[in-house]
Amino acid sequence: MKVVLEHLTKIFPSRNKKDKDAEVVAVNDFDLVIPDGKLIGLLGPSGCGKSTTLFMISGLQAPSSGKIYFGDDEVTKLAPENRGIGLVFQNYALYPHMTVQQNILFPLQNLKGPNRLSKEEMLKRANDVAKLVQIDEFMNRKPSELSGGQQQRVAIARALVKMPRVLLLDEPLSNLDARLRLQTREEIRRIQRDTQITTIFVTHDQEEAMSISDFIVVMKLGVIMQTGRPQWVYDDPANLFVAKFLGTPPINVFKGRVEGEKLYIGEEEVLGVPGADDREVYVGIRPEGFLLKKNGKLSCKVSGIDVMGRDVSVVSTNENSLNPVVRSIISSDEMGNISSDEARFDLKSHKVFLFDSETELRVYFGEQVAAHEKMVAEMKEAGQYYVHEGPLPREADDADRHKTAEAPKGFFAKVKSLFTKKPKKEKPAENADMGSENEAPAEGEVPAENAETPVEKSDTPAENAENHEGEAE
Amino acid sequence: MMEKTKQPKVPLTKAEKKIRAKAIFNRWKAWLYLLPALAILGLFTVWPIINTLRIAFSNGYQGMLEVNGETFTFGIENFKTAIEVSGFGNALGNTMLLTVITVPVSTMLALLIAVALNSIKPLRRLLQTIFFLPYVTNGIAIGMVFMAMFNMIAIGGKAQSLGIINGIITAFGGSPIDWVGPNSSKVANMAVLILYIVWNALPFKILVLLGGLQGVNKQYYDAARVDGASRWRIFWRITVPMLSPMIAYVVITGFIGGFKEYTSIVGIFGEEMGPYMHAHRLDTMVGLIYDSLNGNFEGEAAAASLILFLIIFAVTMINLYVSKKKVHY
Structure with a gap:
């Protein structure tokens, strides 16, 4: 079943309905065609509206505007039960008082009229789907008696048993441990291939999305950033956000500039960029885009070397890097080219992405232009070409979305504010560049205090003991 | 002790x-x-509790007699007299009837009201307060208000003054019913x-179920x-099982x-435990115990309380047994 989303928008009104500024635009003008029988990964950081999109497709949330089609039928106003969807919740939402079998039978027992199956048929269907997800031996257990992975499969079985037109998975793997996650995502892939049900899969884990999706949709602040085959999106990111979001270890971003078709990072001329105009740019370099050379063009200070078997990761610093460290993955053969404190790199031009420093949009150069055009043509043919054009939504916009009144309104709020702690003043600017680490010392203080308390406590029993002694004597 | 330590x-x-x-x-601080x-x-x-047991099994126990220095033999005579007392069957029957009818009815109503309250947003606070009012008002006072509401004072077979309930009945063309007066039936x-x-x-139950x-x-x-x-199925297959511990x-x-x-x-009918002339x-049961105490038959009262305790105990055991099978925790 092909799923089409047209100008889908979801606005959550503020609690005070008149206050337009506090509205949250969770999903903004979302256009997407999901081809029949494919597995699509909706990918983005938390709060980007991917779950909201999923819930709108399921019918549990009504879109503020826009339309949803399943095949040729418009389902925008249809109740969830009439859409023919299967939904797997993040924490599975298995009915705890029912056995696995009753859980799987539940959707079938709700069918009415001509769709209603006989008891034997229901049981057979439930057994078939249980076999498909390999939980047929636990049919008489309660969900609480199953492991996380097994519960997950029960949830999938319950979603599949009524043979949905579309299967929706909301962060289905986030509650599983690392090993189980790998295993289960293969499982989901297998089940999807076996059943050929159009599947939409929400995750914030790019690795997860890239490994099992036919197509991924990268979202930011309710807007589609880029869609396409995972590898294409990885190899040809349309903007800085997408480049930063995909890949582990993450892409290295430098401040740089283009002058006379040459790319400079700091004062070093690192790469020829034919066809690029002169401008300030962000330079994104994938960790595998570095070549360690004795007289390489980019110099970095080495701060550590991680050996990971086949590959070696050189951790270094560069004053123009926007990341705290520059991470490069090189093959161990090149290790001879490193001196103790300096590493010099040449860059692989197809692993270097330039982004305009104003718009953060991609600047293509050299062979990248042709490669990009080829992939665009291919994706357009598959009906999967979408790249966000125009200005990107900024984090500043994000702050606007959650605008709340600063000053307390009304008498009680004012009184209350007198008794609430004021936030501590921010630390002086010396730590400003290490935004994430600012919080660390604060956390460190708490255990330190805790460590002191037992000392005080241990005093008290000793005093008690003395008192007892005194009584005894 | 000392020799044993090596x-x-x-x-x-x-x-x-x-x-x-x-x-x-x-080692001892928990006890301390x-x-x-x-x-x-x-x-x-x-x-x-121990004293009640002692009194219940002291034949013909009366507090005043004990004060005078009399001793009592051990036996079950008090239980016999308690059961043979003329009102015992009536009291037990009334207690059973009231319990068997009011508990299921109030629980079901409370469940419906709680579900309804939970599903609405406007006026929820107000309605919650209204439903909770009986909980914070005095039972005896409300009993008297009920009596007034269901009242009918008749002189010479002719209704003189009607409470609001009878007022409504007559407004719809019915004839007034004596609910609580001397001519009332037990059913009324x-x-x-x-x-x-x-x-x-209701209020307590609504509060617990709503929570x-x-x-x-x-x-x-x-x-x-x-x-x-369907809504109905969601209610029976999801809501009720999920609420089963509270229920x-x-x-x-x-x-x-x-x-x-x-x-x-007492609130509605007064200490006589019935309408005037009845x-x-x-x-x-509690009324019976109270009367026995009033008549200085403490032995009988103690025996009756033990009987009541055993009934409650048995019923609670049955309840727990059933809930073990039906309740999902």
């Missing part, structure tokens, strides 16, 4: 003494902290009583909606309270 006794250093004292203290509570429990709960009395008890029992409802994860309802369950609690405490019903009858018509 090591020769060495005088302890101060530090060792400290450690030993600390160990002893640690419990002591005040245990003392109060012993004085006001355990001792009265019971109807008023049941209405009052149910109404009075339970708010604790149910909304995703179960979302999942059920996606699965196409069990409410039912069990309801039964216990029902068997101890007394205030409501004293003790609406007697309950």
Whole structure:
């Protein structure tokens, strides 16, 4: 079943309905065609509206505007039960008082009229789907008696048993441990291939999305950033956000500039960029885009070397890097080219992405232009070409979305504010560049205090003991 | 003791003494902290229970006689007299009837109201307050208000003054019913009583069930909606099982309270436990015990309380047994 989303928008009104500024635009003008029988990964950081999109497709949330089609039928106003969807919740939402079998039978027992199956048929269907997800031996257990992975499969079985037109998975793997996650995502892939049900899969884990999706949709602040085959999106990111979001270890971003078709990072001329105009740019370099050379063009200070078997990761610093460290993955053969404190790199031009420093949009150069055009043509043919054009939504916009009144309104709020702690003043600017680490010392203080308390406590029993002694004597 | 310890006794250093004292203290400190509570429990709960047992099994016990120095033989005579007392069957029957009717009715109503309250947003606070009012008002006072509402004063067979209920009945063309007066039937009395008890029992039950409802994860309802369950099925297959611990609690405490019903009858019908000219018509077990005490038949009262206790105990056991099978925790 092909799923089409047209100008889908979801606005959550503020609690005070008149206050337009506090509205949250969770999903903004979302256009997407999901081809029949494919597995699509909706990918983005938390709060980007991917779950909201999923819930709108399921019918549990009504879109503020826009339309949803399943095949040729418009389902925008249809109740969830009439859409023919299967939904797997993040924490599975298995009915705890029912056995696995009753859980799987539940959707079938709700069918009415001509769709209603006989008891034997229901049981057979439930057994078939249980076999498909390999939980047929636990049919008489309660969900609480199953492991996380097994519960997950029960949830999938319950979603599949009524043979949905579309299967929706909301962060289905986030509650599983690392090993189980790998295993289960293969499982989901297998089940999807076996059943050929159009599947939409929400995750914030790019690795997860890239490994099992036919197509991924990268979202930011309710807007589609880029869609396409995972590898294409990885190899040809349309903007800085997408480049930063995909890949582990993450892409290295430098401040740089283009002058006379040459790319400079700091004062070093690192790469020829034919066809690029002169401008300030962000330079994104994938960790595998570095070549360690004795007289390489980019110099970095080495701060550590991680050996990971086949590959070696050189951790270094560069004053123009926007990341705290520059991470490069090189093959161990090149290790001879490193001196103790300096590493010099040449860059692989197809692993270097330039982004305009104003718009953060991609600047293509050299062979990248042709490669990009080829992939665009291919994706357009598959009906999967979408790249966000125009200005990107900024984090500043994000702050606007959650605008709340600063000053307390009304008498009680004012009184209350007198008794609430004021936030501590921010630390002086010396730590400003290490935004994430600012919080660390604060956390460190708490255990330190805790460590002191037992000392005080241990005093008290000793005093008690003395008192007892005194009584005894 | 001393011979058994193999090591020769060495005088302890101060530090060792400290450690030993600390160990002893640690071993007993839980009991030390419990002591005040245990003392109060012993004085006001355990001792009265033992004393009740003693009195119940002392043949022909009367407090005044004991004060005069009389002794009593051990036996079950008090139980015999308690059961043979003329009102016993009536009191037991009334108690059973009231409990069996009011507990299921009030629980079901409370469940419906709680679900309804949980599903609306506007006016919820107001309605919650209204439903909770009976809980914070005086039972006796409300009983008198009920009596006034169901009143009918008739002189010479002609109605002179009507309470609001009879006013409504006559407004719709019916003839007034004597609900609580001297010419009332027991059925009418019971109807008023049941209405009052149910109404009075609702707030607590609504509160507990509403609390339970708010604790149910909304995703179960979302999942059920996606699965196409009708409202009715969601209620029976999701809400009720999810609330089953609260329902069990409410039912069990309801039964216990029902068997101890007394205030409501006093509130509406006065200490005579029945309408004018029909004293003790609406007697309950607790009423019976109270009368025995009033008549200085403490032995009988103690025996009757033990009987009541055994009934409550048995019913609660049955409740727990059933809930073990039906309740999902």
